Amino acid sequence: MIYEDLIKETALADERIVVMTAENRALIRNLPAVLGPRFIDTGITEQTLIGAAAGLALRGRVPILHALATFLTLRAFEFIRTDVGIGQLPVKLSGFVPGFLSDGNGPTHQAIEDVSLMRGIPGMTVFAPADEQDMLAMLPAIWASPSPAYVRINTRPATYEHAPFEMGKAEIVAEGTDITILTYGMLFEQTLVARELLMQQGRSVGLINLRSLKPIDEAALLAVARRGGLLVTVEDHFVTGGLFSILAEVLLRHQLTARVLPLALEERWYRPGRLSAVLEYEGFTGHHIARRITEHLGESGAAIAPGPAVLENQFAE
Amino acid sequence: MTPEKQQKLEALALRVREHIVRLSTDGGCFTGASLSCADLLVYLYADCLNVRPDNLTDPTRDYLFLSKGHDVPALYGTFVELGFLDKARLDQHLSTDDHIYWHPNRNVPGVEFHSGSLGHLPSVALGVAMDCRMRGQTNKVIVITGDGELNEGTVWESLLVASAHKVNNLTLVVDRNHFQANVATEDLIPLEPLAPKFEAFGCEVRRIDGHDFAQMEEAFAALPFSETKPSVIICDTVRGRGLPSIEARADRWFCNFSSEEVTELLKELHSQEATTLTSETLTVR
Numbered sequence: 001m002i003y004e005d006l007i008k009e010t011a012l013a014d015e016r017i018v019v020m021t022a023e024n025r026a027l028i029r030n031l032p033a034v035l036g037p038r039f040i041d042t043g044i045t046e047q048t049l050i051g052a053a054a055g056l057a058l059r060g061r062v063p064i065l066h067a068l069a070t071f072l073t074l075r076a077f078e079f080i081r082t083d084v085g086i087g088q089l090p091v092k093l094s095g096f097v098p099g100f101l102s103d104g105n106g107p108t109h110q111a112i113e114d115v116s117l118m119r120g121i122p123g124m125t126v127f128a129p130a131d132e133q134d135m136l137a138m139l140p141a142i143w144a145s146p147s148p149a150y151v152r153i154n155t156r157p158a159t160y161e162h163a164p165f166e167m168g169k170a171e172i173v174a175e176g177t178d179i180t181i182l183t184y185g186m187l188f189e190q191t192l193v194a195r196e197l198l199m200q201q202g203r204s205v206g207l208i209n210l211r212s213l214k215p216i217d218e219a220a221l222l223a224v225a226r227r228g229g230l231l232v233t234v235e236d237h238f239v240t241g242g243l244f245s246i247l248a249e250v251l252l253r254h255q256l257t258a259r260v261l262p263l264a265l266e267e268r269w270y271r272p273g274r275l276s277a278v279l280e281y282e283g284f285t286g287h288h289i290a291r292r293i294t295e296h297l298g299e300s301g302a303a304i305a306p307g308p309a310v311l312e313n314q315f316a317e
Numbered sequence: 318m319t320p321e322k323q324q325k326l327e328a329l330a331l332r333v334r335e336h337i338v339r340l341s342t343d344g345g346c347f348t349g350a351s352l353s354c355a356d357l358l359v360y361l362y363a364d365c366l367n368v369r370p371d372n373l374t375d376p377t378r379d380y381l382f383l384s385k386g387h388d389v390p391a392l393y394g395t396f397v398e399l400g401f402l403d404k405a406r407l408d409q410h411l412s413t414d415d416h417i418y419w420h421p422n423r424n425v426p427g428v429e430f431h432s433g434s435l436g437h438l439p440s441v442a443l444g445v446a447m448d449c450r451m452r453g454q455t456n457k458v459i460v461i462t463g464d465g466e467l468n469e470g471t472v473w474e475s476l477l478v479a480s481a482h483k484v485n486n487l488t489l490v491v492d493r494n495h496f497q498a499n500v501a502t503e504d505l506i507p508l509e510p511l512a513p514k515f516e517a518f519g520c521e522v523r524r525i526d527g528h529d530f531a532q533m534e535e536a537f538a539a540l541p542f543s544e545t546k547p548s549v550i551i552c553d554t555v556r557g558r559g560l561p562s563i564e565a566r567a568d569r570w571f572c573n574f575s576s577e578e579v580t581e582l583l584k585e586l587h588s589q590e591a592t593t594l595t596s597e598t599l600t601v602r
Contacts, residue, residue: 023465025499043468043506044435044497071434104344104411106420108386108433272418274344274411281413312344 003027003155006136007064008034010143017143018056021066022049024096027155028066046076053091054083062090064143069095069111069152070102073118084148085121091148093118098128098152099236100270101186103278103313107269111152116241118150119214125149126214130171130188133158138165138211152185156311159189162209170217176206179293180224182243183234184210190279191234193286193307198293200305204229213246221250225258232261232293236284239264261296263289276310285310318531322364326530329398330359331586334559336394336407338574338582344411345573346419347387349563353494353527353554354461355391358383360533362395366457370401373426379456380449382442385463385492386420386432393417393425401427436469438462439489443475446487457540461490465497468506473518479547480519488540488548489520492527494556498570515549527552562591572596 004027011017012034019031020040032039042049046067053063065072072095073080084091095111102109119126125147129135132155142149145167163171179198183191188209195205206229208220224231225247233244244262251258263284271281279285283292286308291301333355341348362368366379383392396402402425409415416424420433432438442460449456462472472489479487493511495502502508512522521542525532533552542548555564560582563569574582574596581592 023468023498023500023505029499041500041505044465045468045470045506047470075434104418106418106422106431106433108420108431271413272411272416273413277411277413 001136002132003135003153004030006139007031010140011035011038014062016060016062018061018063019066020049020053020063022046022071024066024068026096027153046071047079050076050079050091051083054087054089057084057087057089057091062092062143064092064094066094066096068102068109069098069114070109073111073114073150077117080118080124081121085124088123089148090146092143093148093150094153095150096153098154099185099187100275100278100282100284101154101313103275104272106272110269112237112265112269113241114150114152115213115235115237115243116245119246120241121148123147124214125212127212128152128184129154129211130160130162130185130209131156131158134162134165134188134209134211137162141165141167154186155314156186156189160192165211168212168215168217170220171209171211172220173207173209174205176204177227177229178203178205179230179232180206180208180227181232181234181289182208182210182221182224182247184213184243185236187234187236187284190284190286190289190307190310194289194293197286197290197304197307201294201303210243213243216246216250218250221247222254222256225251225256230259230261230293230297232263234263234284234289237264239266261293263292275313279310318534323530326359326363329363330356331559332398333359333391333394334586335583336397337390338560338579338586340390340393340407340410341572341582342574342576342579345571346390346410347570348390348560348572349496349557349566349570350385350463350492350494351388351391352558352560353556354385354388354492354552355394355559356528356530357461357490357492357533357552357554358391358395360530361459361537362399364534365537366459368427370399370426376452377454377456380429380442380445380458382429382432382438382445382458382460383421384432384435384438384460385466388463388492389419389421392421392428396425396427435463435466436471439472439475440478443479443484443487446479446484447482450484450486455486457488458486459488459490461492463497464491464493464495464502464508467491467508468497476515476518476520476547483545484547485541485543485545488550489515491549491551492554493551494554495565496556496567496570500567511551515551519546520549521546522549522551524551524553527554528558559586561585561589562594
């Protein structure tokens with residue numbers, strides 16, 4: 001099963017589904033022939049895409065929208081907030097190449113504030129699957145929900161067998177007493193590597209795949225904070241407004257604090273290049289994540305083994 | 318146009334196309350969209366605009382804003398040939414050691430502004446043109462857009478404002494290669510009749526063959542077309558121009574060729590005989 005098959009199956013079983021795109025057809029190339037008038041390509045018009053989706057939703061449709069994550073969440077932001085948000089309409093936003101996945105495109109294409117923006121809209125839900133398998137597990141529930149939703153589309157092959165998806169629940173991959181890594185999206189595969197490398201150093205390391213950033217699994221965050229040890233948030237997002245901010249909000253709301261190391265993008269866009277080079281340069285390979293955590297604990301990261309090679313992106317944009 | 322100039326420009330354009338082909342591997346680039354506007358960029362930088370490596374900070378230089386930023390290989394190829402950019406930097410394509418990636422940025426000398434998000438530079442160019450006029454300057458301000466890019470409402474907002482303010486030193490040039498990322502423009506969001514649309518937005522319009530240097534010379538020499546209106550030049554072009562094996566193909570927008578294919582395609586630029594391509598087509602946007 002791939003993304004296109006799931007959306008086709010869902011749309012054929014549910015007349016309410018309308019598939020829309022602002023000329024981003026990478027993952028939905030075969031749908032026009034299958035869906036006929038229920039496939040609408042508005043051209044390179046992100047704002048009109050959102051407005052028209054709101055109109056369709058007013059008439060009872062459930063539009064699933066596709067565009068590059070950056071243009072979708074930034075260019076059309078006010079349309080999402082005003083038409084979909086204030087309207088509380090079940091519009092489902094599929095953002096392509098979020099975070100590091102836009103590799104060589106440059107800052108114009110880097111959606112690294114999308115989580116912050118989307119979760120700031122009342123009623124909006126926000127999801128970031130770790131890989132294709134994780135994404136296919138969560139999309140049926142997201143599309144069936146009456147809420148507007150934003151999904152960081154991620155079609156990278158799974159390197160981990162995921163648990164079934166439950167709305168609002170994080171996936172607890174492992175529990176640990178020294179360190180717990182919290183992450184979402186495509187960096188999950190690197191944190192899996194980092195966890196292995198840290199365990200080789202004799203550390204007890206937990207790992208949580210958040211899956212859903214809004215609603216957030218407060219219970220999971222509170223549990224690891226109360227357990228003690230170092231919490232590490234790992235995200236391909238600006239440090240402002242993403243998982244580190246969410247954790248801080250949850251902890252403070254419960255009058256708690258914790259030792260937290262945020263690994264995120266600080267006040268600058270990332271250096272473009274092929275994906276493996278980007279992760280290497282920015283310090284987000286499994287090796288670098290393990291090294292940075294070790295150094296944060298005041299020890300040398302020199303003994304951390306190199307991780308496996310990073311699989312390059314299969315898509316240009 | 319003199320035969321000498323014609324030959325000089327053709328030879329330059331061929332070398333620029335070679336750069337584009339060489340960049341279309343090891344991660345690839347937007348080959349088709351770059352080849353369609355290679356002749357246009359060569360003509361503008363080599364023969365038309367008062368902008369050179371030695372006057373890049375002169376406020377009276379002519380400005381060229383490349384709004385369809387994904388054709389950056391054509392821009393950088395031109396820059397290398399005209400001495401703006403060290404050729405060795407193209408070898409750093411998609412390396413984090415440099416800033417040579419899929420869209421233009423100001424770490425490369427000659428790039429006036431970054432682009433990549435479509436429909437941004439018409440308004441940025443408008444601001445630059447307004448300031449030039451306020452200061453009594455007569456330099457040209459040119460912005461190149463794609464034709465798919467004309468879907469974006471901001472292009473038309475810029476023209477409404479430029480027209481309202483009679484910004485006649487602004488010229489919008491359309492690389493009319495008849496394709497958006499995945500499909501022919503006329504099959505998705507039809508643009509024709511295009512010239513009357515621009516006229517209705519208050520512009521003075523000419524339409525030329527964007528691969529004919531003589532027509533370019535004549536049109537650009539006539540700028541500004543009006544004392545009171547912004548100018549528009551629609552350049553009819555062919556996506557992938559110069560490589561018969563990818564010309565006018567919807568599925569050859571972004572290309573990531575094997576090194577063997579690059580060798581064959583470099584020959585094809587000269588022979589004009591189509592190569593058999595085996596690499597997977599990537600038409601992703």
